[in-house]
Amino acid sequence: MxxxxxxxxxxxxxxxxxxxxxxxxxxxxxxxxxxxxxxxxxxxxxxxxxxxxxxxxxxxxxxxxxxxxxxxxxxxxxxxALLPADPADRARVRAIALAVACDIHPLNNLRVLKHLGKALGLDEEARNAWYRHWIAEGFDALEAMLANDPRTGRFCHGDQPTLADVFLVPQVSNAERFDCDLTPYPTVVRIAAAARALPAFADAAPERQPDAE
Structure with missing residues (x-):
């Protein structure tokens, strides 16, 4: 591959x-x-x-x-397995992943931030405010989805990493890079910390990649 x-x-x-x-x-x-x-x-x-x-x-x-x-x-x-066997549980895990992939990330990726600057003339401070707004919108929902569901365990769904954790951790990393306030999201932060303690997550971190600058 x-x-x-x-x-x-x-x-x-x-x-x-x-x-x-x-x-x-x-x-x-x-x-x-x-x-x-x-x-x-x-x-x-x-x-x-x-x-x-x-x-x-x-x-x-x-x-x-x-x-x-x-x-x-x-x-x-x-x-x-990154998806649970039960259909309802699989749907929950996918919903968490999709909340990141469809509702948070597309509004804040590099091409959007570049467009805000080049085409709309927003300065760095305004672009960062845009970024933090959509992180807060998305993380408010994620925190509620995770904190209020008994199926949440050490990780997003139970005590083994799933597709949801695979998507959550990179978004938390991005939020930290943009100095977003994560104190309102203790469940999100706790789960991300548990996942990052695993070698599979730690070794995938941006700063550990050969092309890191």
């Missing part, structure tokens, strides 16, 4: 965590987002969306979108 990623991309971070949990060690190809390497014709031919991550499988298939990649890995390498 070959993973195309960028050390600070939270979507690529998710896939690194999942690969580590599955005990898989792909070849890494680094696509520098801030230098615009994702816009190059060679990469656009691989992934027309010009996003990372992209995963080239052992049989040559090219997969995109972190959620699709992580679920593929879970289906092809089912142990340890």
């Amino acid at each position: 070959k993973l195309y990623g960028y050390f600070r991309s939270s979507a690529a971070y998710r896939v690194r965590i999942a690969l580590n949990l599955k005990g898989l060690a792909p070849e890494h190809a680094f696509v520098h987002l801030r230098k615009g390497e994702q816009q190059a014709a060679a990469y656009a031919a691989l992934n027309p969306q010009k996003f990372v991550p992209a995963l080239e499988t052992d049989d040559g298939a090219l997969l995109t979108q972190s959620l699709a990649i992580v679920e593929y890995l879970d289906e092809v390498h089912p142990h340890p």
Whole structure:
């Protein structure tokens, strides 16, 4: 396998965590987002969306979108499972992951922040305020989803990491990088700390990647 990623991309971070949990060690190809390497014709031919991550499988298939990649890995390498067996529990875990992937991250990714500056003329302070607003909106919901459900354990769902934790931890990391106030979210912070204590999560952290700056 070959993973195309960028050390600070939270979507690529998710896939690194999942690969580590599955005990898989792909070849890494680094696509520098801030230098615009994702816009190059060679990469656009691989992934027309010009996003990372992209995963080239052992049989040559090219997969995109972190959620699709992580679920593929879970289906092809089912142990340890990242989704519970019960359908309702699976739906809950997916809902937590999707709250990050669909409702928080798209509003705050690099291309949006660049557009706010270049096209709309917002300065860094205004862009950071935008970022923190949407983190607060999303984390308010996540905290309620996690704190008020008895199925929450050491991790988002029970006492073993799931798809939900794979998505939660990179978003917490991003929130910390932008100096968001996380004190209103003790359950989110506790779960993230428990996950980061595991080697699979720790080794996937942005600062531990060879392309980290």
